[in-house]
Amino acid sequence: MAFPEAKPEAMNSSLVHAIGWFDGRFGYNVHTRNFFDNLSKLIPVAASPLFGLDGPWQEDRAVLTALTKLSPRATIALLYGDMMDILDGAPGKRIAYTVWESTEFPAGWLDKLKRADEIWIPTAWGRSVLIDNGVSASQVRIMPEGVDPDVFNPEIEPTNALAAYEGFKFLNVGRFETRKGTELLIKSFDAEFGPDDAVRLVLSCDNHHDPDFDIGRILRGMRLQRPDRIVVIPPVRSHARFAELYRACNAFVSPFRAEGWGLPICEAMACALPVIATDYSGPTEFMDDSAYRVTYKLVPIEDNYYRSAANVGGCWAEPCAQHLRKLMREVYEDREEAAKRGRAGSRQILGNFTWMDAARKAMEVLSS
Structure with missing residues (x-):
């Protein structure tokens, strides 16, 4: 568990405990890495990477709970909704950050999401779906995803892998x-x-x-x-x-x-x-x-x-x-x-x- 040096623009010395899949090339992986990396430029972030369903989050939580000066402002789990019991007993505000596609949430997701203090979801559409599924509107915040502008922009040199294909x-x-x-x-x-x-x-x-x-x-x-x-x-x-x-x-x-x-x-x-x-x-x-x-x-x-x-x-x-x-x-x-x-x-x-x-x-x- 590493604590990045606080940047001058950080609002205060408290930190955020981040739990998620930092390693990998799929949607949740990209989301987790980029969101918390940029958040760490504004406030110190203690990261607990998950590997599959396992990771050091329990040990990290014990440290954060024991040391008052490190007690996080919030614990944010960026995971599938059915894993949000990972927030039970977490120090600080307990935030469940998830992404979903259907107009119905699985019951197992809803039960665990509702136990969090707040639910973050990337879009207004997703928020409306959660509310339609019985979650209190006051519990749900829109927290968008994004792009890395240094990587994704019109000035990037194209790959030559498609050069042979005309049209x-x-x-x-x-x-x-x-x-x-x-x-x-x-x-x-x-x-x-x-x-x-x-x-x-x-x-x-x-x-x-x-x-x-x-x-x-x-x-x-x-x-x-x-x-x-x-x-x-x-x-x-x-x-x-x-x-x-x-x-x-x-x-x-x-x-x-x-x-x-x-x-x-x-x-x-x-x-x-x-x-x-x-x-x-x-x-x-x-x-x-x-x-x-x-x-x-x-x-x-x-x-x-x-x-x-x-x-x-x-x-x-x-x-x-x-x-x-x-x-x-x-x-x-x-x-x-x-x-x-x-x-x-x-x-x-x-x-x-x-x-x-x-x-x-x-x-x-x-x-x-």
């Missing part, structure tokens, strides 16, 4: 699953663009939850008209490398069914890519008029994997495939307007949704 490049980044709308995107792209269109769909998609995941087998099973238009990028191990991938493409597209935040969408906007995304859930927190918003209808969640993994039902969006195709065609045909909107989106993200913006918001809440 306009749409990009999708994220887990290959029903919730992300990956198959819908691939089929819509294949149906929309004909033999005379110089266009590619670049996929940086895998599914670490499925040990048998084989994207080549999945693509062959779709019987696409033009499978040669699909470019598959192997898993990117360093998160910062995504910026180079964004900058090597011309547009980002994500017909997701539900997102708690939508980090790749936010990062793509920061890198000045025009973004086509479903006009629903988490990304509506940061998508402004620069985004190309796909219409949708709400439908019950019937995906067996999601329902069984989350032990919950609820609803999510069903993006309109025809509107998705129309918007992809619009971006492909009117590239000047698309690039203009991409630049506007970058200004929106870099001006309002950096990790330091999130850290400052957290300090406001912690000081109130």
